[in-house]
Amino acid sequence: MGFLKNGEWHDEWDHNDEDSGEFERDESAFRNWITPDGSTGPTGEGGFKAEPGRYRLYISLACPWAHRANAARHLKGLTDAIDLVVVHWLMKEGGWSFREGECVTPDPLMNADHLHQVYTAAKPDYSGHVTVPVLWDKEQGTIVNNESADILRMLGSAFDDCGANDLDLYPEQHREEIDALNERVYEDVNNGVYKAGFAQSQDAYDAAVKPLFAMLDELEERMQGREWLVGDTLTEADVRLWTTLIRFDPVYNTHFKCNVRRIRDYPALASLTRRIHDLPGIAETVNFDHIRHHYYESHEHINPNGIVPRGPDPLLPA
Numbered sequence: 001m002g003f004l005k006n007g008e009w010h011d012e013w014d015h016n017d018e019d020s021g022e023f024e025r026d027e028s029a030f031r032n033w034i035t036p037d038g039s040t041g042p043t044g045e046g047g048f049k050a051e052p053g054r055y056r057l058y059i060s061l062a063c064p065w066a067h068r069a070n071a072a073r074h075l076k077g078l079t080d081a082i083d084l085v086v087v088h089w090l091m092k093e094g095g096w097s098f099r100e101g102e103c104v105t106p107d108p109l110m111n112a113d114h115l116h117q118v119y120t121a122a123k124p125d126y127s128g129h130v131t132v133p134v135l136w137d138k139e140q141g142t143i144v145n146n147e148s149a150d151i152l153r154m155l156g157s158a159f160d161d162c163g164a165n166d167l168d169l170y171p172e173q174h175r176e177e178i179d180a181l182n183e184r185v186y187e188d189v190n191n192g193v194y195k196a197g198f199a200q201s202q203d204a205y206d207a208a209v210k211p212l213f214a215m216l217d218e219l220e221e222r223m224q225g226r227e228w229l230v231g232d233t234l235t236e237a238d239v240r241l242w243t244t245l246i247r248f249d250p251v252y253n254t255h256f257k258c259n260v261r262r263i264r265d266y267p268a269l270a271s272l273t274r275r276i277h278d279l280p281g282i283a284e285t286v287n288f289d290h291i292r293h294h295y296y297e298s299h300e301h302i303n304p305n306g307i308v309p310r311g312p313d314p315l316l317p318a
């Protein structure tokens with residue numbers, strides 16, 4: 001793990017506050033939006049018109065944030081319209097790489113060894129972390145966006161006039177409720193597991209793990225008698241929670257010490273996990289080999305011997 005400083009790669013862990021030991025996540029740097037006519041989106045600059053074949057999505061199959069973006073690509077029927085590039089699951093020296101491995105795609109841009117070269121191709125003096133997902137524009141030769149929440153949302157509607165299906169992941173009448181829930185789920189669950197797992201002090205761990213399980217308890221309660229988190233259809237709120245839920249028992253429970261309960265101890269959340277997994281096109285976005293190997297073997301500071309635990313079976317039967 002490392003970062004770029006003025007376009008130069010440094011192999012160093014720098015994700016924690018020195019005093020509190022708390023894990024800190026950067027703001028994403030590229031925030032442009034693809035829109036139906038190329039007009040400017042909610043943030044960033046315009047000029048990124050939705051066109052089949054023009055864009056490429058770089059992901060890791062291990063990463064829950066990248067998984068959101070790829071889930072949207074599948075749910076919206078955009079697998080032919082947007083190319084997919086998959087990095088290797090191991091993230092150590094040099095960060096994400098294109099070394100050979102099962103399901104890894106060589107980089108089509110410049111046959112790069114590492115993803116940081118794609119970042120510096122977009123911005124030669126880039127400073128910051130080199131994260132997935134990355135949405136690349138082949139026409140302008142640059143990164144459109146590297147924030148998964150934006151990519152999930154833009155894929156939900158940008159391509160509706162040029163090939164996407166009409167599934168609405170962000171229905172107008174539920175937007176406020178979705179936004180409010182997304183924020184809490186992000187803070188306590190999606191990022192909560194990382195804050196617990198990467199904590200470098202007992203206080204930082206406690207401050208993350210308590211709200212994490214309080215929120216899971218609340219979500220279990222909310223899901224009683226319901227199929228989806230908001231309204232009565234699948235929305236981006238479900239997708240965003242799900243990419244954490246599916247990794248929870250095999251990885252976060254053990255590796256990130258989120259072991260107060262497991263998802264299988266929450267019947268409604270376990271069945272939501274299965275329901276989303278069984279949606280058309282979704283199972284093929286899930287790769288438990290990449291997920292397990294990435295976490296247990298990449299984070300040497302929390303699992304020095306890189307032992308990959310065997311259990312449990314990640315998905316309960318339907």
Ligand SMILES: N[C@@H](CCC(=O)N[C@@H](CS)C(=O)NCC(=O)O)C(=O)O
Nearest residue numbers: 063065129130131132133146147148
């Ligand atoms: N805010 C970003 C975060 C993405 C992110 O942190 N991805 C992780 C993988 S799970 C990553 O690439 N980390 C590399 C690093 O921080 O150096 C998003 O949601 O898109």
